[in-house]
Amino acid sequence: MEKINLTIDNINVEVDKGTTIYKAAKKAGIDIPVLCYLNLEHLNIENRPGGCRICVVEVEGRKNLAPSCSTECTQGMVVKTHTLRVLNARKTVLELILSDHPAACLTCSSSGQCDLQDLSQKMGIREIHAVENAKVSTYRKDASPALNRDMDKCIMCRRCETICNDVQTVGALSGINRGFMSVVAPAFEQDLEDSPCTFCGQCVAVCPTGALTPFDDTNRVIRALADPKKTVIVQTAPAVRAALGEEFGMEPGTLVTGKMVAALRTLGFDKVFDTDFAADLTIMEEGTELLGRLTKFLAGDKDVKLPILTSCCPAWVNFFEHNYTDMLDVPSTARSPQQMFGAIAKTYFADMMKVKREDLVVVSVMPCLAKKYECERDEFKVDGNPDVDYSISTRELARLIKAANINFKALPDEDYDNPMGESTGAGVIFGVTGGVIEAAVRTAYELHTGKKLQKIDFEELRGLEGIRMATIDFDGIPINIGIAHQLGNARKLLDGIRSGMYNFHAIEIMACPGGCIGGAGQPLHHGDSNIIRARFDAIYREDAGKPIRKSHENPYIVKLYEEFLGHPMSEKAHHLLHTHYFEKHKI
Amino acid sequence: MSTTFKIQESHIKTIHDICDSFNNDPGELINVLHKCQGEFGYLPEDVQREIASKMKISVAKVYGVVSFYSFFTMTPKGRHAISVCMGTACYVRGAEKVVDEFKSQLSIKVGGVTEDGKFSLDCLRCVGACGLAPVVLIGEKVYGRVEPHQVKDILAEYND
Amino acid sequence: MAQYKMHLLVCGGTGCRASQSEEIIKNLNTEIKNLGLENDAQVVTTGCFGFCEKGPIVKIVPDNTFYTQVKPEDCEEIVREHILKGRKVTRLLYEDPETHKHVEDSKHMGFYQKQLRIALRNCGFIDPENIDEYIARDGYAAIAKIFESMTPQQAIDEIKKSGLRGRGGGGFPTGLKWEIASKNSADQKYVVCNADEGDPGAFMDRSILEGDPHSVIEAMAICGYCIGATKGLVYIRAEYPLAIKRLQTAIKQAREYGLLGNDIMDSGFDFDIELKYGAGAFVCGEETSLIHSMEGLRGEPTVKPPFPAEKGYKGKPTNVNNVETFANVPVIYLKGADWYNKIGTEKSKGTKVFALAGKINNVGLIEVPMGITLREVIFEIGGGIKNGKKFKAVQTGGPSGGCLTEKHLDTPIDFDNLIASGSMMGSGGMIVMDEDDCMVSMAKFYLEFTVEESCGKCAPCRIGNKRLHEILEKICAGKGTEDDLEYLENLSKVIKDTSLCGLGQTSPNPVLSTLENFYDEYLSHVKERRCIAGSCKALKLYTIISDKCTGCTACTRACPVGAITGEKRQPHVIDADKCIRCGACYDKCKFTAIHVQ
């Protein structure tokens, strides 16, 4: 690799050819502020339109200032990152951006987590020139079940557009209009619900301002908790415990399972359960379905649809309902753990507690925004009453805890309630890419071969590469497995299957980077992919520390089948735990 | 923004033929939009949806392109489309006053259509007839050296 | 073959067609037939003569008679008198604005005397829809010569030696640009002709394409040969239907003659050209935006490097030149780089086409050698300021340029001098302004354009220009402050310094250059609330000169807001606070008693 030598603020730096000034400066320990630039290195996600012009620097011999995020270093380059000219330019440009941004920080849901706000604090903006009579660009507002769009607050960083198109290949958003009125929006500024949006929420996860925010369900939860007639129970998704601590200043990757349970109890939830329990249940159903299809296939049945696709991720479900309408019979019919939990809670558990369905409120805490949409799907309601009433995100939970004045860090560790709080390591790893399929393999292998696994950890299924493939030996039968996270990678995999390029038996897909740990409901990563990496490691630590690590060994699952469901894929299970898919062809 | 345009089978065929003639190549989107606008007079939502679906581009992207370029329009023009050149040469020779006169005569804004759908009023960039500044185009017809007091007579030419 | 004694060249450019030149051609032909002169005179539709002010133009050769503002009904007289009897139709001859004498032939018109037509050499001379006429004028001889005797590198060297610089605005050396593209190897490269002329008030590219499309085709093929590209694309404004039609015809004819297509002239070199249409976005004049637009995307620019020469259309090395640049290329090979090199100034060689417009007598398209002074252009070629008014400024470079004033009149025009004077060459728009033009309003006009044409990708251009425009509006409305002037300057400089592409990097130029040259005018707007030129409506002050007022009450009745009061047959007064400056009283007063300040 050719090396380039340059000086930045009088520091000599040597970098590889092709390195940008921004990265070279970082290497030299110089921090250049950025706004539109986003680089999640572990995940191959980059947004670099060079549009905000905040990261400009002075390069000797160049007429105008250079955007450091997208200017490559050249041999002998002399760069100055904080001359008066640079500082004046940055400040003036930031003032301009603020002059077209509503001054509503006090009530903005992104306040305190907003990159724009941070930057104006850092740069000491205290007044905005020319704001008198200045026109502010305003747009149609939209509130979908999963997220709110208030593009008056958009600064045209284009991160959401990049994510929606280049990373997720959903194509719900595009830059529209021109000049001062340009903004990112769905076609015709229509509602997201009328667009091919999957509600994966990754646009929200990268938005540097309050333009894209999660739909806020906290008030509804508070109202339910305050209602003495209601029994309110909560389930927490696997990925939440690996990230919630960040909201309270803890190191990324800190596991806060026990504190979270304690906090939820303090908040007044009648029972604190674990979605991991439902994940184990999912494995029983999905694993059985996989084995069924596999057995038929191996027996030569030509009608059987393979590969089986996981169906836990609601954004992924939306994605294939929009884009792969010809393959609707391929994914597993198993409902997601959130919905299995809801269905069991409002039948089995409600009976057990002798609570009427309508008096039982099921709340879920999810790393995800699509879950908000999922629990509103009609097929998951009984006479209009949803199996899961409200889904709040990790960040919303953090807000509830803060609003209730709970000193989270000082909370003791507490355990989940039973029966739906017991889970296995297999349930935990549902939170990362590769986890669902690994959990399924752990169970399917043992059920299929009748043998005990020698080694529970399937390292070959783990990792953060966008598409991974592995072959697992099922006692002489090679089972081909494909894994993709982020919908763009899923598309590649699916297209490969459609064209016959790939030959898989089972495929796991998660819509978000790294899986649920990188979900849009999680604490914001602000462009630091190390955070996602840390959560990833935490999930596997939690798994390794669990006494039981295979779903079919979860005693409460065994009990659930004995007492209520009968056996996996039974008629009752089918009714409560399985679903079907709809064609939602939209461009 | 939504219009009364209802897409019909024959329209779909026209759109598909146009897309096919450009091999459904997304790189030809702008040429396709030109042809479709030539066909329908404007680019209503349904036409954009059909183009997007045929060419396998997201409709958001199609709309992104349509809303970027000033040549494309989503509102139908009047039967007589009035365009006043606002190039520099016309501007310095008083095009603004001519526009104002059209606006007050027709009681519409720039970009608007009269209620009876007879006239629409737009400004455009240089048509290159700077020698005739200020220039007004009505349909294909060019009026040169237009003065505000002539506007009334010009409009009268279009009495049906 | 009939040997015509006379050719009647009729301008078929957009401007003249707008004033019925097609009808004129029809009538001339009918009359020639009526008089049985078919073998004596031939009517030829040509491209633009440049003298658009007096269009439609009919020029008769060989005696160079130049008829202006010809009407269809004049045709009979032209044929009967001039063609049949040899008597010129004096009333249609060009009248010199100074001497008021009719000028017999175009050789003696001030408009043409100082011009040197290289890029426009065939415009107004040949029938652009007839490839034979182009070939008769050494068309395609340049490329034939190159095939016969030059390697691509030698051909590039010739352009480098000629000193030709890009005519689209930036002035980048063309030969060097070609060389860079030639050195980037790829399985496919592209030659792109930028014909998305967006500068309001500039129409040279359109005129060239309408008047001499083959020279552009030939030059593109030469460029293809030089850089190793087999595909050419012309990105052309959809608003130019005639140019599109002529170009399509020319491409078809060139293909029929084997001058485009595979194995051109047995050289083994393949080249063909395809059209891509613009759709009304000024920013697409910027190379990277243009390329994105050709790819079917929004015309937003991307950061350079990578330059198109490395990564352009479809990610392949692409050379982009504008129409006028290409139009210069074939002549350079025919007459030699040394010949070309002798024209112009030290660093700007050759000629430049300007679109002369505004408050000037001879509006039109001119081509002059680099180094000519503004004075020569405005007062000799342009025939001076209209209606005997006083020259105030000339705006060059369109929305990206600046104003030049009296003190610049004797500066030789070239790329570098214009930049040093705070303006730029741009595509060659030249708008002349007189004492009635308010320079603050002028800056506002250009900013309004930039605001509308900014793509919106980068913050300084998207928001900054909007704010500049708002401040200028505020000043024109009489609400500005001196602080505003200071902020205007700082903001302008930051926009230039931080914008992503050429549009934003130059858009504040009209503000900066008027601030520099006409600071007093800004000051009088903000301090005295006065517009010296009298063009800012809000700053007009209407008063009644009591000596002249007869108290007829006509003004009182005309005033829509009841701002005028007074007794009958007594002098009236205008309440300045109520007055909305509509001017109704001024129009109504028969005694010129209304004074406007």
Added chain:
Amino acid sequence: MNKIKSLDDLRKMKQSLEHGMNIREKSNSPESLVQIRVAMATCGIAAGARTVMNTLIEKIEKEKIPAVVTQGGCMGYCYAEPTIEVKVPGKDPVVFGNVDSKVAIEIVDKYIVNGELIDGVIPTNYQTINEQK
């Protein structure tokens, strides 16, 4: 349509085509050419000026003489029609009267090519073409 295959092809083509364009090319630089103006008013036409003009055009074309033939109005020598005015670069214009085809060829051969004066010159105080009117 035959394709152009070489520089030679192109040259040949150009030669056959430039004929038609000559008249325009010549108008580009009339001052360096011999300018012949044929008086073409009613009297001139009646006296056969049109034939004379055709003869002149054919003759200079044949002899490849750098000359341009234009037509003008009546020069006022109606008694001597057809009249033609010849202006050789660097010399004063000369008017010839009673020119028929034969004389026309003689004017070209003798006066224009060899610079010899011939009979039929109308002596005038006449200035130059361009200063007329």
